[in-house]
Amino acid sequence: MTYRELLHAVSEGDVDSVRRMLHPDTDLNRAPGTTPLYRAAVHGDHEMVRLLLEYGADPDRASGGKDEGLPLCAAASWNHWEAVQALVDGGADPDAAEAGGWTALLWAATQGHLRSADILLDAGAAPDAADDAGNTPLTAAARFGAYGVVWSLLEHGADPALPDGAGETALDIARRWSAIDLEAELRDEVTRHAEPGWAIMVAKDHAADGTELIVAEARDAKGDGFRTARQRGHAAITILLEEALGLRTSAEELVARAAPYLDLDEDGETWWAAVHALQKRHDEETFEAAAELCDSGDPQDREFAVDVLAQFGYDADVRPFRERSLAILRRMAPAETEPKVVDALLSAIAHHADAEALPEVLEILDRPGRRPSCKDAMALAAVLPPGDEEGLARLVRLTEEDDAEVRDWATMGLAGLDADTPRIREALAARLADRDITTVAEAARGLAQRGDRRAIGGIHRVLSETDDDYARDLALEGATRLGLEIETVIR
Numbered sequence: 503m504t505y506r507e508l509l510h511a512v513s514e515g516d517v518d519s520v521r522r523m524l525h526p527d528t529d530l531n532r533a534p535g536t537t538p539l540y541r542a543a544v545h546g547d548h549e550m551v552r553l554l555l556e557y558g559a560d561p562d563r564a565s566g567g568k569d570e571g572l573p574l575c576a577a578a579s580w581n582h583w584e585a586v587q588a589l590v591d592g593g594a595d596p597d598a599a600e601a602g603g604w605t606a607l608l609w610a611a612t613q614g615h616l617r618s619a620d621i622l623l624d625a626g627a628a629p630d631a632a633d634d635a636g637n638t639p640l641t642a643a644a645r646f647g648a649y650g651v652v653w654s655l656l657e658h659g660a661d662p663a664l665p666d667g668a669g670e671t672a673l674d675i676a677r678r679w680s681a682i683d684l685e686a687e688l689r690d691e692v693t694r695h696a697e698p699g700w701a702i703m704v705a706k707d708h709a710a711d712g713t714e715l716i717v718a719e720a721r722d723a724k725g726d727g728f729r730t731a732r733q734r735g736h737a738a739i740t741i742l743l744e745e746a747l748g749l750r751t752s753a754e755e756l757v758a759r760a761a762p763y764l765d766l767d768e769d770g771e772t773w774w775a776a777v778h779a780l781q782k783r784h785d786e787e788t789f790e791a792a793a794e795l796c797d798s799g800d801p802q803d804r805e806f807a808v809d810v811l812a813q814f815g816y817d818a819d820v821r822p823f824r825e826r827s828l829a830i831l832r833r834m835a836p837a838e839t840e841p842k843v844v845d846a847l848l849s850a851i852a853h854h855a856d857a858e859a860l861p862e863v864l865e866i867l868d869r870p871g872r873r874p875s876c877k878d879a880m881a882l883a884a885v886l887p888p889g890d891e892e893g894l895a896r897l898v899r900l901t902e903e904d905d906a907e908v909r910d911w912a913t914m915g916l917a918g919l920d921a922d923t924p925r926i927r928e929a930l931a932a933r934l935a936d937r938d939i940t941t942v943a944e945a946a947r948g949l950a951q952r953g954d955r956r957a958i959g960g961i962h963r964v965l966s967e968t969d970d971d972y973a974r975d976l977a978l979e980g981a982t983r984l985g986l987e988i989e990t991v992i993r
Contacts, residue, residue, distance in 0.1 A: 512550055649739050692718045
């Protein structure tokens, strides 16, 4: 075996060949030149990384090729998170720095690589370790618009007040970028780097944290060129950082910031950042502000306020505003006609889980022309008192809807009821033949909780037909409830 042959096999991802080439005295750390571990890390070949570490590759040895550095930094910069995990498992120093003071965490934060950043932080990476220019992971993530990375950094103790080398804090940066037309800015940036005749392209997707990811590229006919990207998470980051710094922003300002992103984020991440910032305040002034927004003529104001009141002031089991919040929600429900606000009301009522709101829930569900949704099932199951046959019949009908999501949520709600009646059992048993496997899993667990051995068929079906972790966990929980051995269930 030559060193060149080893590097080639590593580059090709040929684990079997590399395993045959290696022996206990193989020197995997020779210099100068590219190291095999760096080559595997930059390719994201986590299986190869683990193999090379097993045979003595030094995880903290910088590679000697042109523009190369530490394996951990390479893996993090490309978001090869499995390779990042393999390297830290193999003893890589999460705070080791390349030229200029660049750590793996800085590489991940600068490019919004959430999974890699989480692994590094959990491995003990210093959240405030700056490069030689003073850029911290938090200021870098704020500049990129990486909301998820900022959230993770704060959770791991990053100092929100720490400035970068230019004297700007992460909040300064996030506020500035929030005011910028991000797509236009990125398009202008690539245009400045383009030569005549180059193609300019802008693509949009969602990053791992749910905020919109915008990628702009300028390419020549050969495919070479310039690329830049940002996440549209700056408004959400601003909200997070203000909260972390103890800065108080009005409810009106928060809803105004969040509203433009409601249809851009994958799951309303900016919207919920604003909602949660208010829910945590626990004070009379904020409650009154939310209550006032409930009477706004703007449907988005009302939707926002309802979302806030859904869990306002919640602190473990202490809910000092619960009764007053529920009274407002029940008052709003009969008169509200805007679909998004109605759905928000159902979700909020479900969070309060008070049987007194059953009439309002049934009134909404029975409105002419209403198309059943998962929110209907969620709310009805949450407020349904034991022995209410009318409400139970309505929930059972929801388990039979054409929409698989509605059936799933309704079956979960039915399974979670405290009651145990023949009607509930029969409705759950009927779902064991459902074409949606998650609904089958919910039904099987619900039957198992009631000691009904008809659940075994559903458990067997789930474990035989799907690799979905959630559905399998439900089935295994049901098996445990019935005292079944796993071998018996899956045979």
